[in-house]
Structure formats: C-alpha cells, structure tokens
Amino acid sequence: MxxxxxxxxxxxxxxxxxxxxxxxxxxxxxxxxxxxxxxxxxxxxxxxxxxxxxxxxxxxxxxxxxxxxxxxxxxxxxxxxxxxxxxxxxxxxxxxxxxxxxxxxxxxxxxxxxxxxxxxxxxxxxxxxxxxxxxxxxxxxxxxxxxxxxxxxxxxxxxxxxxxxxxxxxxxxxxxxxxxxxxxxxxxxxxxxxxxxxxxxxxxxxxxxxxxxxxxxxxxxxxxxxxxxxxxxxxxxxxxxxxxxxxxxxxxxxCGITSNSEIEISPEEFIEMKSQNDSFTLIDIREEYEHEAFNIGGINIPMEEVLEQIDTFSGKIVFYCGSGQRAKAIAKKLRKSHNEDRFYALKGNLNLF
Missing domain, CATH: 3.40.50.720 (NAD(P)-binding Rossmann-like Domain)
Known part of the structure; x- marks a missing residue:
C-alpha cells in the first residue's frame, strides 16, 4: 500500500x-x-x-x-x-x-x-x-x-x-x-x-x-x-x-408467478394503442406529487385508493407508475380478484413513453 x-x-x-x-x-x-x-x-x-x-x-x-x-x-x-x-x-x-x-x-x-x-x-x-x-x-x-x-x-x-x-x-x-x-x-x-x-x-x-x-x-x-x-x-x-x-x-x-407477457404493455404497444384510438382508461397509481412532477396523461388515483374506486370504471384499464412494478402488482391483483383480463400495466420506466 x-x-x-x-x-x-x-x-x-x-x-x-x-x-x-x-x-x-x-x-x-x-x-x-x-x-x-x-x-x-x-x-x-x-x-x-x-x-x-x-x-x-x-x-x-x-x-x-x-x-x-x-x-x-x-x-x-x-x-x-x-x-x-x-x-x-x-x-x-x-x-x-x-x-x-x-x-x-x-x-x-x-x-x-x-x-x-x-x-x-x-x-x-x-x-x-x-x-x-x-x-x-x-x-x-x-x-x-x-x-x-x-x-x-x-x-x-x-x-x-x-x-x-x-x-x-x-x-x-x-x-x-x-x-x-x-x-x-x-x-x-x-x-x-x-x-x-x-x-x-x-x-x-x-x-x-x-x-x-x-x-x-x-x-x-x-x-x-x-x-x-x-x-x-x-x-x-x-x-x-x-x-x-x-x-x-x-x-x-x-415461485408460482405467472408470465407477465399478457399483463404488461410495452412502450411500442402503448403508442400503437393510442394511435389506433383504442378505447382504454389510463390510470397513474403514483402519489399526487409524483403525478404533478411528471406524467404521461390519464387520471391519478394513488395505489392505496385504486381497489376502492376500480369498479367505477368499465372496459380496458391501463395502469402506470414510475418503474412499472407497482402497476404490474395492481394489474395482477385485480385480474385475480375480478377474474377479468381487462387490467394491464405499462412496462418500463416512464421516460420510455
């Protein structure tokens, strides 16, 4: 040394x-x-x-x-x-x-x-x-x-x-x-x-x-x-x-985790959905201050409130957060509890969209 x-x-x-x-x-x-x-x-x-x-x-x-x-x-x-x-x-x-x-x-x-x-x-x-x-x-x-x-x-x-x-x-x-x-x-x-x-x-x-x-x-x-x-x-x-x-x-x-391929939507798939005017509700499940700092549109419902309000929405729902992890967790939970496949999560960091 x-x-x-x-x-x-x-x-x-x-x-x-x-x-x-x-x-x-x-x-x-x-x-x-x-x-x-x-x-x-x-x-x-x-x-x-x-x-x-x-x-x-x-x-x-x-x-x-x-x-x-x-x-x-x-x-x-x-x-x-x-x-x-x-x-x-x-x-x-x-x-x-x-x-x-x-x-x-x-x-x-x-x-x-x-x-x-x-x-x-x-x-x-x-x-x-x-x-x-x-x-x-x-x-x-x-x-x-x-x-x-x-x-x-x-x-x-x-x-x-x-x-x-x-x-x-x-x-x-x-x-x-x-x-x-x-x-x-x-x-x-x-x-x-x-x-x-x-x-x-x-x-x-x-x-x-x-x-x-x-x-x-x-x-x-x-x-x-x-x-x-x-x-x-x-x-x-x-x-x-x-x-x-x-x-x-x-x-x-x-570990009993099912494939995410059907739940997650890639940046390319999301852009295509928007360009084709595909009908869906976009929900940002981050906190209000996170949404105000930076968002890609949609409505803001914090993660802990989503489960209480989700039944007020019909049709396809796409969740997003900062990294995609919280969105994926909510989409999985709702698919299981509602036995419906209309819940999706944006995959990846917000900067990709």
Missing part, C-alpha cells in the same frame, strides 16, 4: 487484529453486489469506503422519486437516470482507487453463473423471491459465499449462506411463499432507515468474510424489529438430505 492508502484506511488499520494484512485482503477481494437500491446503497457505499478492491454491480432499473426515501446513494436531480450509472459515479467519487465493474442487466438464469463466477463473495440486495432463489442456487453451484439481507415494513433479516459448507437460503426456506403472500416495498411500504441498518450489516459481514475477522452470520438468521429495537438469532441447520442444485431453473414458475 502507498501513503495515500495508509492515510485513507488508517482508522480501520489501527483496529486490534485488523492491521495492514486485513486491508490488503480487502484490496485483493472481488465482491459482487446484486441490486443498487435500498440495500445496495449502504452495501456499496461502505464496501467502497472500506477499500474492497473490485466491486461488481448488477442493476437494470432507473431512479424513481419514490426510491429516494431509502436509496440514499441517489439525489433528487438524478430521477429518471440509470441506477447503475449513478452508483458507479458516486462510488468513484467516494473512492477513486477501487475498480468498479458494472453489469447493466437483470440477473437471470441465463447470465447468473457467468457473472457470479468471477467474484469471491456475492451480496444479495434484491427484493423478490425468484431472484433470491436464483442467486442462492448459482452461489451453491459455484461454491461462493452469499451475504443475504431482506427488509419488510419495519422488520429485517440478515444471514451468511454457503460459507465453508454452511446452510443455504434453501435450508432456511425450502419452498417459496405463495405470490399473494409476498408483497414488495411498493405495495407494503418500508422504513427507509431499516434498509440502511440491514445493508450496513451485510457490508459488515462481507468485510468479516474477506478478512477472516470475527464470526460470520453463518448457520443462523439475524432478525431485526425496528419498532421494538430488538435483535434475535435463529439457528439454521444444513439439510444433509436436500438435493443440491446442479443447474438453474425458471424461478418465476418455481
């Missing part, structure tokens, strides 16, 4: 048991962070600041105003920009000595093994069950340690999987919950500071794995309740009889 490195990392080098040897391990490490959102923000900031030599980032989404409450790596004037591009810029500003490897893609069964294979540790910043099972299986196949985190409303979880033969995500959750029992942040809400707490824990566990310091959260699940400010641990045992994955599968099907 040079004089600048010694100065930059001096506060952690001085730690008992840390020293230059631990810092050099960090600088040689290659860590992959999947997701640059609520969890990915603190994970990437703290690992970059700590001096992890190479950080891989996987992200495909754009920044929405509703992200900023918890995705602290972004600023208001970056709304609509690529999360990946904005994260790369911020991390290089924070620590120009490290290497950033961006992967502008949605992690999938087609690319997961290829992307994950070149890293030492994988950190899961995703927010849905299909992706969690996908990442877990890929890490188990490639024998990579996985640092897990999840947040929901006021509660969070963290664990380390597949470390030297320790338990995996599938040992903890052998089967996924029904889709209707797995709401996301857009539907159920989340405390922004919770993402910071859990993401920081994940960054901390990653540093411990790389340096060999302390005892990682392997074979145990850390549970956090921010309202009670309580922490507790649950032991997880590896299932010796569980069949290990040898290949990746269709995780949407595994």
């Amino acid at each position: 040079n004089a600048e490195d010694l100065n930059r990392y001096s506060r952690q080098i001085k730690l008992p048991g840390f020293g230059i040897s631990a810092q050099e391990k960090l600088q040689k490490a290659r860590v992959l962070i999947i997701g640059c959102g609520g969890l990915g923000s603190p994970i990437s900031l703290y690992l970059a600041a700590a001096g992890v030599g190479t950080l891989g980032l996987v992200e495909f989404d754009n920044i929405d105003l509703s992200n900023l409450q918890r995705q602290i790596i972004f600023t208001s004037n970056q709304t609509g920009e690529s999360k990946l591009d904005a994260t790369v810029i911020r991390l290089k500003e924070l620590n120009p000595t490290i290497t950033i490897e961006p992967h502008k893609a949605q992690i999938s069964a087609k690319n997961a093994l290829e992307i994950i294979d070149i890293y030492d540790v994988v950190v899961d910043g995703s927010d849905n069950f299909p992706t969690r099972y996908l990442i877990n299986d890929a890490c188990e196949i490639l024998n990579k340690p996985l640092v897990y985190g999840a947040i929901f409303q006021y509660e969070g979880q963290a664990a380390v999987f597949n470390l030297n033969g320790s338990a995996t995500y599938r040992d903890m959750f052998p089967t996924p919950p029904p889709p209707e029992m797995a709401p996301n942040c857009a539907e159920s809400g989340v405390l922004g500071s919770l993402a910071g707490i859990v993401g920081s824990i994940q960054a901390n566990e990653t540093i411990k794995i790389i340096t060999g310091l302390g005892k990682p959260l392997s074979n145990q699940l850390l549970l956090l309740d921010t309202l009670e400010m309580s922490f507790r641990k649950i032991k997880i045992k590896p299932d010796a009889e569980r069949q290990k994955p040898t290949s990746l599968i269709d995780y949407d099907v595994f």
Whole structure:
C-alpha cells in the first residue's frame, strides 16, 4: 500500500487484529453486489469506503422519486437516470482507487453463473423471491459465499449462506411463499432507515468474510424489529438430505408467478394503442406529487385508493407508475380478484413513453 492508502484506511488499520494484512485482503477481494437500491446503497457505499478492491454491480432499473426515501446513494436531480450509472459515479467519487465493474442487466438464469463466477463473495440486495432463489442456487453451484439481507415494513433479516459448507437460503426456506403472500416495498411500504441498518450489516459481514475477522452470520438468521429495537438469532441447520442444485431453473414458475407477457404493455404497444384510438382508461397509481412532477396523461388515483374506486370504471384499464412494478402488482391483483383480463400495466420506466 502507498501513503495515500495508509492515510485513507488508517482508522480501520489501527483496529486490534485488523492491521495492514486485513486491508490488503480487502484490496485483493472481488465482491459482487446484486441490486443498487435500498440495500445496495449502504452495501456499496461502505464496501467502497472500506477499500474492497473490485466491486461488481448488477442493476437494470432507473431512479424513481419514490426510491429516494431509502436509496440514499441517489439525489433528487438524478430521477429518471440509470441506477447503475449513478452508483458507479458516486462510488468513484467516494473512492477513486477501487475498480468498479458494472453489469447493466437483470440477473437471470441465463447470465447468473457467468457473472457470479468471477467474484469471491456475492451480496444479495434484491427484493423478490425468484431472484433470491436464483442467486442462492448459482452461489451453491459455484461454491461462493452469499451475504443475504431482506427488509419488510419495519422488520429485517440478515444471514451468511454457503460459507465453508454452511446452510443455504434453501435450508432456511425450502419452498417459496405463495405470490399473494409476498408483497414488495411498493405495495407494503418500508422504513427507509431499516434498509440502511440491514445493508450496513451485510457490508459488515462481507468485510468479516474477506478478512477472516470475527464470526460470520453463518448457520443462523439475524432478525431485526425496528419498532421494538430488538435483535434475535435463529439457528439454521444444513439439510444433509436436500438435493443440491446442479443447474438453474425458471424461478418465476418455481415461485408460482405467472408470465407477465399478457399483463404488461410495452412502450411500442402503448403508442400503437393510442394511435389506433383504442378505447382504454389510463390510470397513474403514483402519489399526487409524483403525478404533478411528471406524467404521461390519464387520471391519478394513488395505489392505496385504486381497489376502492376500480369498479367505477368499465372496459380496458391501463395502469402506470414510475418503474412499472407497482402497476404490474395492481394489474395482477385485480385480474385475480375480478377474474377479468381487462387490467394491464405499462412496462418500463416512464421516460420510455
């Protein structure tokens, strides 16, 4: 290390048991962070600041105003920009000595093994069950340690999987919950500071794995309740009889999620609908301030009010939001509750329309 490195990392080098040897391990490490959102923000900031030599980032989404409450790596004037591009810029500003490897893609069964294979540790910043099972299986196949985190409303979880033969995500959750029992942040809400707490824990566990310091959260699940400010641990045992994955599968099907092809409308399809004067009601399900800041037309009914008012509309209904996720969730829920296929969601970021 040079004089600048010694100065930059001096506060952690001085730690008992840390020293230059631990810092050099960090600088040689290659860590992959999947997701640059609520969890990915603190994970990437703290690992970059700590001096992890190479950080891989996987992200495909754009920044929405509703992200900023918890995705602290972004600023208001970056709304609509690529999360990946904005994260790369911020991390290089924070620590120009490290290497950033961006992967502008949605992690999938087609690319997961290829992307994950070149890293030492994988950190899961995703927010849905299909992706969690996908990442877990890929890490188990490639024998990579996985640092897990999840947040929901006021509660969070963290664990380390597949470390030297320790338990995996599938040992903890052998089967996924029904889709209707797995709401996301857009539907159920989340405390922004919770993402910071859990993401920081994940960054901390990653540093411990790389340096060999302390005892990682392997074979145990850390549970956090921010309202009670309580922490507790649950032991997880590896299932010796569980069949290990040898290949990746269709995780949407595994988690009981039906195809979105009939529900989602692409920008091209939407433009064609408008040009042909196809009869439909366009509803923006974002909050009023979001609609006023930028919209593509239609009426504004916030997500929590849609279910109460939907029966006042007849015919085809197209929902939209900032990224398409909330719109897709509402369209799916209404198709199921009304047993009708007249509900659709615009696919993609608003800037595409």
